[in-house]
């Protein structure tokens with residue numbers, strides 16, 4: 001019996017009568033993480049990992065009907081034993097493990113295998129059937145160790161500061177921005193953030209993640225000398241907007257896995273691209289799949305056909321699974337994030 005099937009509303013567990021990351025409103029939902037394409041409004045009941053509660057409530061509303069589980073804690077619903085396990089993607093991200101009549105299925109949600117210090121590291125979970133994402137499921141995607149990426153960002157920021165220029169770094173406001181703030185050398189200069197980034201910083205700090213002091217960029221005037229050595233972290237949608245004028249002369253950069261491709265860098269028109277991704281690269285996907293011990297693999301959003309073909313060559317029973325998940329790192333998928341009203345000297 002299949003413990004998860006694709007339905008128009010989303011991935012559905014027939015014996016448990018609930019959905020995983022549904023894209024249409026349902027009665028019972030299990031949410032792997034709070035990125036917009038996985039966590040949507042309108043469900044009557046939400047179940048998610050406890051470390052993600054603050055983010056989910058801040059994005060979907062404080063009053064959602066949300067039940068949380070600690071990682072590894074289990075509940076049984078209609079005979080299906082369900083538990084959540086770290087996916088290493090963003091704060092609170094989880095893989096969903098389902099057990100029913102001796103069958104074990106795991107749905108990964110989005111995941112990354114390199115630990116980054118801003119969320120619980122990915123944990124392989126043994127199962128018979130593994131539902132994996134494949135955002136970067138092509139052999140060309142191989143990430144540099146993040147320590148090298150951060151060294152590159154620091155060097156770029158330092159040389160801009162030495163030349164008296166601000167450094168504007170575009171990054172998705174939930175997850176990527178906090179990972180950058182956690183990983184950079186905060187002694188180089190002041191750190192300013194866009195109004196879409198700061199509320200997420202606050203939730204990460206409340207969860208005990210070390211995020212250096214940040215200042216609300218909107219509070220600075222163009223003439224402020226602090227801007228000459230500042231790092232400004234902003235969502236991609238701020239690029240080219242009037243919001244950018246306050247920084248005078250600046251160098252800009254974009255942090256995303258897609259920056260590995262020269263064409264994407266050129267299309268974005270930024271000075272620098274840093275290939276920093278919150279998803280597994282090709283070796284990471286294969287490592288994760290192997291460590292589940294699964295004989296059957298269902299591949300969702302990304303390079304489905306390529307990964308399915310490769311897994312079949314390895315002798316696994318692999319197939320594609322159609323979903324409506326997008327990709328928060330794809331610039332085309334990044335929706336405009338309106339800047340909230342001035343938060344009035346947000347931060348630290």
Ligand SMILES: [Zn+2]
Nearest residue numbers: 033035110328
């Ligand atoms: Zn995600």
Ligand SMILES: [Zn+2]
Nearest residue numbers: 110325326327
């Ligand atoms: Zn996704």
